[in-house]
Amino acid sequence: MFYYIDQLYNTGPTSVIDVGCGECIWKKWFPNIIGFDPNTNEFSQQDFVDFFDKDFSTGHAQQYACGMALNSLHFVDWNSIPNQIDLAMNIVRHQFLFTFNFNVIRNKPNKSLPELIELFDTMLSSSPYQIELLDYPSLRGISEQSLSNWSHMNGHVRFILSHKRN
Secondary structure (H helix, E strand, O other): OHHHHHHHHHHOOOOEEEEOOOOOHHHHOOOOEEEEEOOOOOOOOOOEEOOOOHHHHHHOOOOEEEEEEEOOHHHOEHHHHHHHHHHHHHOEEEEEEEEEOOOOOEOOOOOOHHHHHHHHHHHHHOOOEEEEEEEOHHHHOOOHHHHHHOOOOOOOEEEEEEEOOO
16 A cells, blocks of 8 residues: 555645545655544544535645545445545545445445456546556455455555646
8 A cells, every 4th residue: 555655645745635544544654644534533643533525525625735545435335436536536636546445335236346347447437537547456466355354455446546637
């Protein structure tokens, strides 16, 4: 996961919002992270408690240089993914890193992993954002079992989007 987060830092961001940060562990290694989560945790280094929704996105439009949602996108329904991506991209000026697991997402099509990947590719390619990085670890030989053992950290899908350049 360090590799993917490091990609955000290639732009030298002054702020990186960590949506659904949990314990906000990435603050140990990366500067300028502002973490929030809807749940409190005595061990968390989160900066505030809030829900990520349309109101949050509208109230924080273009506020952060970059963002990341590491395995929090999959807590929505399959059909809500494009909307959640739009809300996330609204709060950043540059790039946003997403990861999620197909096993966790609700109401996904009853398809095999390769079929879900194909559907997601189609969904992502029709978005109005530039795909900076797209990785499916299972297609690189990382086993489904390995991913499920580390599902809280890894994700079947890892991608970075940016606003399209004119």
